[in-house]
Amino acid sequence: MKPSTVGPVVESSTAPKTIPKAMESRYEGAAKTASRVREILKKEFPKTKFSVTSQRYAGGSSVHVDWTDGPLTKNVESKVKWLEGATFDGMTDMKSYRDVVVTDPDGTKVRIRGADYVQCQRRMSPERKKLLVSLVVKKYGEEGAKEQLGSYNNWRVINEVEQDMMAGISE
Numbered sequence: 147m148k149p150s151t152v153g154p155v156v157e158s159s160t161a162p163k164t165i166p167k168a169m170e171s172r173y174e175g176a177a178k179t180a181s182r183v184r185e186i187l188k189k190e191f192p193k194t195k196f197s198v199t200s201q202r203y204a205g206g207s208s209v210h211v212d213w214t215d216g217p218l219t220k221n222v223e224s225k226v227k228w229l230e231g232a233t234f235d236g237m238t239d240m241k242s243y244r245d246v247v248v249t250d251p252d253g254t255k256v257r258i259r260g261a262d263y264v265q266c267q268r269r270m271s272p273e274r275k276k277l278l279v280s281l282v283v284k285k286y287g288e289e290g291a292k293e294q295l296g297s298y299n300n301w302r303v304i305n306e307v308e309q310d311m312m313a314g315i316s317e
Contacts, residue, residue: 169247169255169256169257170254170256170257171245171256171257171258171259172256172257172258172259173258173259173260174258174259174260175200175202175207175260175261176200176201176202176207176208176209176260176261177200178260179200179207179209179229179231179260179261179264180198180199180200180209180261182229182248182260183198183209183211183226183229183264184196184198186225186226187211187222187225187226190225191216191217191222193216194213194215194216194217195213195214195216196211196212196213197210197211197212197213198210198211200261205241206232206241206261206262206263207260207261207262208261208262208263208264208265209229209261209263209264209265210265210267211226211264211265211266211267212267212268212269213268213269214268214269214270214271215268215269215270215271215274216268217268218268218308218309218312219266219267219268222266222268223264223266226264226266227264227266228246229246229260229261229264230244230246230261230262230263230264231243231244231245231246231258231259231260231261231262232244232262232263241262243259243262244259245257245258245259246258246259246260275304278304278307278308278311279291279295279304281307281308281310281311282294282295282303282304282307285307286303
C-alpha cells in the first residue's frame with residue numbers, strides 16, 4: 147500500500163501515524179497588525195502611552211508607532227519590527243514579501259502576512275531635552291558641551307547621554 151499524502155501512514159512502523167497538516171496561512175490587514183503591535187507594547191512597556199495607527203495605500207500598507215519620551219526607539223523596534231510582512235532591497239529597488247509565524251490565542255501556530263512595514267518614531271518632550279542637555283554639560287563641562295551640542299550631529303551625544311541615563315550610569 148502506498149503512503150497517503152493526507153491521513154494514516156501504514157507502510158512503516160517508525161513513521162508517524164498521520165502526516166501533519168500544512169500550517170495555516172492567512173492575510174491579515176494593517177489594522178490587525180496594528181492590533182498585535184498594541185498588545186505587545188502594552189505588555190512590554192505598560193507605563194508608556196503609544197499611538198499606533200495603520201495605513202493602506204496603493205501597493206501596500208504600514209503601521210506607525212509614535213510616543214513621547216519613554217523607551218528608546220531601538221527597544222521598541224526590537225519588540226515589534228518582526229511583524230513586518232515585507233522587506234525592501236534598495237540595491238535592486240525591490241520589495242519582497244515574507245510570512246510571519248504567530249501563535250493564536252488557542253495555541254495554534256499560524257503563518258500570516260500583515261502590514262508591509264512597522265515604523266517607530268519616538269519624540270522628545272522639551273523637559274526631556276532640557277534634562278539631557280544638562281547631563282551633556284555635566285559630562286563635558288560648559289565649553290565641551292557647547293562644542294558637542296554645536297556640531298551637526300549633536301543628536302549622537304544626546305543619544306549617548308540618554309542611553310547612559312537609562313542604563314543607570316548617569317544621575
